[in-house]
Amino acid sequence: MSVLHLQTARKATTGPVKLPKAVAGMRIGLFGGTFNPPHNGHVLLSQTALKRLGLDRIWWLVTPGNPLKDVKGLPSQAKRIAAARAIARHPAIEVTGFETEIGTRFTSDTIDFLKARCPGVRFVWLMGADNLGQFHRWQNWVSIARKVPIAVIDRPGSTWRTVSAKTAQRFAQARLDESDAKILARHPPPAWIFLHGPRSFLSSTQLRKAGGSVT
Secondary structure, eight states: OOHHHHHHHHHHHHSOOOOOOOOTTOEEEEEEEOOSSOOHHHHHHHHHHHHHHTOSEEEEEEOSOOTTSOOTTOOOHHHHHHHHHHHHOOTTEEEEOHHHHHTOOSHHHHHHHHHHHSTTOEEEEEEEHHHHTTGGGSTTHHHHHHHSOEEEEOOTTTTTTGGGSHHHHHTGGGEEOGGGGGGGGGSOSSOEEEEOOOOOOOOHHHHHHTTOOOO
């Protein structure tokens, strides 16, 4: 276990980190991102996951910054959290920025923290299909897939590229049929599913280019 993992484990059991409500047996989707800006596409993805996966809650994890992206000019986390809460407006979606409190920027460390802090909670990692193509660039991506089930939600222009993604090929045997969506949260990882459904063409990148970033 790395030094960061050791520090995270200590904080998980003794630190005063405030998390949204979570009790053993709950099925909680984790949807991470910079949310710069948050938009209705994020809401649609969350609504799809809640309905199809039978989740009790979804946590939007507003990150301090994406390690794979240039964070120059990134609005403060507090502003992005406020914007995310303003647009989410759903009783089952909770917005949090606890990664800053525990000092993590990598998903693998965040999941380690949550699994130690919330025993018995069934976490599912959520991502848009556009992110699956570069998931293999994430730190400890194989480890992530072996820690929690993953739900990939269809995005415009990404449907057919999903099957050729490195992650999809690596974990081809772990893919569940869409008809098994309701059992994903309790399925031992590695396990992942690709969900089709209503798609939004909204993109944070395009919204920023149009001058719609969080201010």
